[in-house]
Amino acid sequence: MNAPHATRKRHLIAAGLALALGACATAPADRGHPAAGTSPEPAPASTGDPASPDSRVDAAPTQDSAVVAPVRPDAPPRNAIVPHGYPEPATPAGLPMARADPSTMVAHFINVGQGDAILLEFSCGAVLIDTGGERTSRASGSDLLRSYLEEFFGRRHDLSRTLDLVVLSHPHSDHTDGASVLVDAEPAFDVLNLLDDGEPGSHDSGRKGQLALQRYVAENEGGYVGLSEADVKTVSGVSNDVIDPVDCRPSGGVDPDIVALWGRVDLDVGWANDRNNDSVVVRVDFGKASFLFVGDMEHQGLSAMLESYEADQRIFDVDVLKVGHHGSMNATTPDFVRATSPKIAVIQAGDTAFINEPHNAYVYGHPNRAAIRMLLADDGGVSMARDPIQVRVGIKGKGLGADAPPPQFTRIRLDKAIYSNSWDGNIAVVANADGSLQVETEY
Numbered sequence: 407m408n409a410p411h412a413t414r415k416r417h418l419i420a421a422g423l424a425l426a427l428g429a430c431a432t433a434p435a436d437r438g439h440p441a442a443g444t445s446p447e448p449a450p451a452s453t454g455d456p457a458s459p460d461s462r463v464d465a466a467p468t469q470d471s472a473v474v475a476p477v478r479p480d481a482p483p484r485n486a487i488v489p490h491g492y493p494e495p496a497t498p499a500g501l502p503m504a505r506a507d508p509s510t511m512v513a514h515f516i517n518v519g520q521g522d523a524i525l526l527e528f529s530c531g532a533v534l535i536d537t538g539g540e541r542t543s544r545a546s547g548s549d550l551l552r553s554y555l556e557e558f559f560g561r562r563h564d565l566s567r568t569l570d571l572v573v574l575s576h577p578h579s580d581h582t583d584g585a586s587v588l589v590d591a592e593p594a595f596d597v598l599n600l601l602d603d604g605e606p607g608s609h610d611s612g613r614k615g616q617l618a619l620q621r622y623v624a625e626n627e628g629g630y631v632g633l634s635e636a637d638v639k640t641v642s643g644v645s646n647d648v649i650d651p652v653d654c655r656p657s658g659g660v661d662p663d664i665v666a667l668w669g670r671v672d673l674d675v676g677w678a679n680d681r682n683n684d685s686v687v688v689r690v691d692f693g694k695a696s697f698l699f700v701g702d703m704e705h706q707g708l709s710a711m712l713e714s715y716e717a718d719q720r721i722f723d724v725d726v727l728k729v730g731h732h733g734s735m736n737a738t739t740p741d742f743v744r745a746t747s748p749k750i751a752v753i754q755a756g757d758t759a760f761i762n763e764p765h766n767a768y769v770y771g772h773p774n775r776a777a778i779r780m781l782l783a784d785d786g787g788v789s790m791a792r793d794p795i796q797v798r799v800g801i802k803g804k805g806l807g808a809d810a811p812p813p814q815f816t817r818i819r820l821d822k823a824i825y826s827n828s829w830d831g832n833i834a835v836v837a838n839a840d841g842s843l844q845v846e847t848e849y
């Protein structure tokens with residue numbers, strides 16, 4: 407299994423370096439939280455109003471289109487996204503046995519508390535989407551990620567501690583904190599390629615982890631893509647050897663298709679200044695099975711993305727949906743649920759039990775009942791069944807301030823295939839190339 411990696415790595419170096427240079431030259435202006443009295447800088451080389459969609463396209467980073475290429479150049483073009491003045495939302499509140507035979511992949515939704523970390527296991531390789539997790543006295547996402555990866559690579563010796571691709575959806579700490587696990591591991595993990603949404607802003611909570619992984623991959627001459635949504639020119643999404651480095655056909659397996667559909671949004675309007683809506687969105691097809699990973703996208707970003715694919719939205723139609731923003735009240739929309747029509751939905755959120763600390767599922771009231779209700783819609787909602795389970799879901803997150811009322815929760819009964827680390831612990835979705843799916847939990 408090492409030889410294909412080595413071969414692939416060599417031929418990725420050139421592409422990776424080109425993209426790294428492109429990304430450095432086109433790093434977005436910091437859209438974090440400008441100090442009082444300063445205004446956000448327009449993107450480099452902007453010659454017009456940065457809020458105008460046309461000038462925004464001109465100002466967008468220009469990666470080599472031959473490197474980040476449409477999957478189907480003849481596919482209809484995506485519309486440029488329009489800077490709607492959406493109203494600001496209310497304050498949002500043991501591994502399964504080796505199953506990755508040549509015709510099987512396993513998506514491991516790792517229980518890292520409040521945060522995202524998804525390991526895609528193939529017969530000849532592995533991909534990690536986000537490295538996050540909770541950082542409270544009851545859960546260390548980094549420790550949970552470390553022990554899961556150690557156990558995984560202990561079982562999959564053949565993969566030689568190699569991640570063919572790491573995707574960081576966006577620079578928030580609940581998605582990047584565990585980058586240190588990859589960077590500091592002894593013995594080292596080999597990360598061949600990195601896909602993220604570019605240069606983190608100076609106030610982004612996950613800046614440190616994202617920069618550390620960018621440096622780590624550059625030092626090891628890996629491939630890199632820092633993706634803006636403007637790089638995605640057609641409704642077929644974009645891909646290349648960095649975004650889709652896995653091909654198990656030489657060892658008798660399947661060639662999964664990995665395609666990016668969205669990335670950093672360079673618009674200066676409220677919803678686009680929310681880093682969650684900059685999330686890199688990735689679709690993975692494995693034979694007849696399909697997955698969509700949307701990072702922390704929220705309703706405004708999802709609506710804008712869907713609208714920009716108006717010419718053909720079938721690329722969103724998948725079997726397994728990783729739900730946006732930890733299942734918050736604004737984590738999805740009825741239109742997005744209809745477009746994806748998933749058989750299975752997975753929400754990465756932590757334990758909702760009381761804890762008097764910030765940044766966890768209790769405080770935010772995640773997952774929220776409103777998102778669950780949307781996912782249960784008769785029209786396009788989650789279609790597979792699960793063993794019925796009573797679960798605790800949020801109605802309202804905790805407000806800001808010391809005297810804010812506590813969050814509110816209720817219990818609901820689920821008999822559709824909505825899974826969450828919050829009530830299922832670790833979750834493994836086993837997908838077969840014939841399209842059949844099984845789910846294992848609490849292992």
Ligand SMILES: [Zn+2]
Nearest residue numbers: 521578580702
């Ligand atoms: Zn998050």
